[in-house]
Amino acid sequence: MEKQTITIYDVAREANVSMATVSRVVNGNPNVKPATRKKVLDVIDELDYRPNAVARGLASKKTTTVGVIIPDVTNLYFASLARGIDDIATMYKYNIILANSDQNNHKEIQVLNTLLSKQVDGILYMGNNLTPELRAEIVRSKTPIVLAGTIDSDHVVASVNIDYKVATQEAVQKLIENGHKKIAFVTPSLKNTFATDLRLDGYKEALAVAKIDYNEKFVYEIPLTYQAGEALADKLLHAGITAAVVTDDEAAVGLLNGLYDHGVNVPKDFEVISSHNSKLTKMTRPTLTTIAPPLYDIGAVAMRLLTKIMNKEEIVDAEITLPYKIEYRQTTK
Amino acid sequence: MEKQTITIYDVAREANVSMATVSRVVNGNPNVKPATRKKVLDVIDELDYRPNAVARGLASKKTTTVGVIIPDVTNLYFASLARGIDDIATMYKYNIILANSDQNNHKEIQVLNTLLSKQVDGILYMGNNLTPELRAEIVRSKTPIVLAGTIDSDHVVASVNIDYKVATQEAVQKLIENGHKKIAFVTPSLKNTFATDLRLDGYKEALAVAKIDYNEKFVYEIPLTYQAGEALADKLLHAGITAAVVTDDEAAVGLLNGLYDHGVNVPKDFEVISSHNSKLTKMTRPTLTTIAPPLYDIGAVAMRLLTKIMNKEEIVDAEITLPYKIEYRQTTK
């Protein structure tokens, strides 16, 4: 009545070989005579033997599972990265332990510790920022880690990103070309997110190039939620702003709808550029113009990079910058 | 240079106790004198000892991790369930191994096998249908399983759902009350999805009550994607249809936008009711009226149920039906 437990011993006995031999064929060790290999394989099939990954993990000190720290699976940006991560992980025979962190520092540390206790072979971290405490913990644990869509301002940890500064600059420049002077930059708190700094730099740079004075009143720090975006429309309108670059799709959609509710004609009287190109941006009317990072690829490349590090392969560049595009759709002229 | 490995032996030695005692305090066994407990705790803290979950899993035959089979994390419906699952799992000290299945039968079986080899304590399955082969594999493995947002037509596996039939019926009834005669029912393939049958029953029932003849031409089987929904608008319009119940939010948004692109006034000339109440439904203009299953709760309750089964607690009802609502928004009058 209990769970069946066919072990390596059982197949060794049935096949009249030692467990070492069974272990060899299971692990694809070439030093096995074809005949005995076949015999063992037959018995494995007959007994429906399935190697116990836990025992294997204890003996080999490799679990073939990686921990994935994600702010929230329900956020399409991160979910898209996660999809790329999982696909490549599967390709390389790894499994994913997924843990939501809510960007909460305390929870992140906690999650990291349980991942480490589970002996994951590596960690993929997603979030807006890698806090020093977290990085310290990770470095101390000597567990390979790669950041996906997340910047490490100190450049000590491997990561995969796009050039946020240049992308933002290009977006703002486009708005300037379209004749806008008062362009809002909508971002989460500047206090603790690194990529935000880069993006802000891009924003400033574009203004500088066009010789437009930077006005910090046009930088709006809001929670990156649909509701916050929606509520923001009113403020932007009152401030005489006519265009905005928003660093999150949900917030951008919110803003767009907020403008719609105010009877503003987009893009005629107001232009919006978002930043993630998640599915959402194609589901609005008008469709959202957006910076388009290769979401799936960021996750995929990050996972691939992690496999290399876990494998102790030579890494030429641990800070990968992927190309982005800007998808010009209907919220810009 | 290698990864530090502080074991239970190390702390036992430092604390001048046996490893059994250390094990006891780590596991909260009350049979330890407070004084020695404190001593051990101090050493643990000092050495920064972290129990090896793999060794623990091998010795105890419990891994405190559950496998989650999900069609696609990138689908907000399933991602929302997953969020509920993860939160409750965390609460009960379980971790989640997430595996995307793409609804692909072959991949599901494969994924199931790797989950079983990792000795997960239980499995949470999400998908449109549980195929007999998959169920057979799971039952054979004797691993506890719960279906979240998925029906088992044979009622042998535990599950958490809403009453899809009644919900659909109510939605269709509303459209009938609003004067519609030609109401489309948009669904994925009827061939292999059980909940679809239930929903279709609800659709038929509503028509029957209103003495409207059922016309199978009004049942549209399409892939549940945004694009398919968008493309569907044209067909519905040509068929003289004036309202639709769509079983997926992305498809519903697609349809809505397709109608918009055809210049159709929703809800004046066409009404739409969707089925999941994911974030998407609030992001469209007009906002989508939708059946509202308690997404997060379905996941949460499913995970809670799984913990009970894994714990061999008495289960009064293994088929849980959660209440739903219908959110009347702007795509209906």
Add this chain to the structure above:
DNA sequence: CTGTTAGCGCATTCAA
């Protein structure tokens, strides 16, 4: 209340 002793299922030397 605490220590001793066996394994858990497998990978991995080392011999043969």
Add this chain to the structure above:
DNA sequence: TTGAATGCGCTAACAG
């Protein structure tokens, strides 16, 4: 090419 022996780090009886 194969087998025997050892141990990965911990839990779980069983004594004491």
